[in-house]
Amino acid sequence: MVFVTKPPTENFSYPRGSKVSKFFAGIPLVDLSKPDSKQLIVRACEEFGFFKIINHGVPMEFITRLESEAIKFFSLPLSEKEKAGQPNPFGYGNKHIGKNGDVGWVEYLLLTANIESNSQRFLSVFGQNPEEFCSALNDYISAVKKMACEILELMAEGLKIQPRNVFSKLLMDEQSDSYFRLNHYPPCPELQDLSARNVIGFGAHTDPQIISVLRSNNTSGLQISLRDGNWIPVPPDHNSFFINVGDSLQVLTNGRFQSVRHRVLANGSKSRVSMIYFGGPPLSEKIAPLQSVMKGEEESMYKEFTWFEYKSTCYNTRLADNRLGNFERI
Numbered sequence: 001m002v003f004v005t006k007p008p009t010e011n012f013s014y015p016r017g018s019k020v021s022k023f024f025a026g027i028p029l030v031d032l033s034k035p036d037s038k039q040l041i042v043r044a045c046e047e048f049g050f051f052k053i054i055n056h057g058v059p060m061e062f063i064t065r066l067e068s069e070a071i072k073f074f075s076l077p078l079s080e081k082e083k084a085g086q087p088n089p090f091g092y093g094n095k096h097i098g099k100n101g102d103v104g105w106v107e108y109l110l111l112t113a114n115i116e117s118n119s120q121r122f123l124s125v126f127g128q129n130p131e132e133f134c135s136a137l138n139d140y141i142s143a144v145k146k147m148a149c150e151i152l153e154l155m156a157e158g159l160k161i162q163p164r165n166v167f168s169k170l171l172m173d174e175q176s177d178s179y180f181r182l183n184h185y186p187p188c189p190e191l192q193d194l195s196a197r198n199v200i201g202f203g204a205h206t207d208p209q210i211i212s213v214l215r216s217n218n219t220s221g222l223q224i225s226l227r228d229g230n231w232i233p234v235p236p237d238h239n240s241f242f243i244n245v246g247d248s249l250q251v252l253t254n255g256r257f258q259s260v261r262h263r264v265l266a267n268g269s270k271s272r273v274s275m276i277y278f279g280g281p282p283l284s285e286k287i288a289p290l291q292s293v294m295k296g297e298e299e300s301m302y303k304e305f306t307w308f309e310y311k312s313t314c315y316n317t318r319l320a321d322n323r324l325g326n327f328e329r330i
């Protein structure tokens, strides 16, 4: 990545040593091959909106192939990467995130998870040979989407709601508005100076969609925020996936599941590469608490809206904004 200047600290930096909760027992771990996984998933979604998945069934070969394609892409000269177009919403972005002034020590490729729609973009970057990138992307997205749907079905079972595909059908729908993102956080030389403050790779935010599935190489940086506001570093694990509850799932469960605030801090010596699938519903889908999750006289905590309405609002906000706040019933 070509960063000609130093990261402007007033925009990128966090004070060092944010508090870490004394009572945190670790990132919840779910083994998808075990029969107790649905209960563990529900508990993790209620307490943190975040958990780690092992025995996920996604072939390692798909993961390593896409990672090496991503590294190849990010190693191209800036002018080549820019041929993917500006990220509005899909394309190549460098330091600027969204369109409202957020910046981070990151470059990225933001894509629709609907593979065919990306082909023109890849033709522009890879000339006549976009096949390797496209096939790696296709295999990876298909496998991760399948796993995301399995997890959503376990959530429904764990919540004891019917039908079991009540969440997963939103991702399986042909019109599902799902995204895919490749992020590259280059090493940040500023951080080798021990007195330097933390540098933001990707600022604190929640994901607007239903569920996000993240995989990264073995470089640290990801942190999640606990309910008490403390930030917890997530130890990287390149063989596992991390699941985030998104804002839409928070609404569908009437706040029983919480979308997780998370951020990425830049690393002083190692480059971090992550790939994230954001499972979203069709644009016309009404996002409202499911009757089956509400108990007795329980009322909806949210005003009614469609995914299109929510997404449109989101794109006019800054990363750190509380986007769901505008849709809460007072």
Ligand code: GA4
Pocket (backbone or CB within 6 Å): 089, 097, 098, 099, 100, 102, 110, 179, 181, 205, 206, 207, 208, 209, 278, 314, 315, 316, 317, 318, 319
């Ligand atoms: C956060 C989750 C996904 O990465 C994303 C992001 C999107 C973008 O990068 O363009 C947003 C951000 C995300 C939420 C608020 C708006 C939109 C940047 C931003 C400041 C692709 C998404 O869907 O929402």
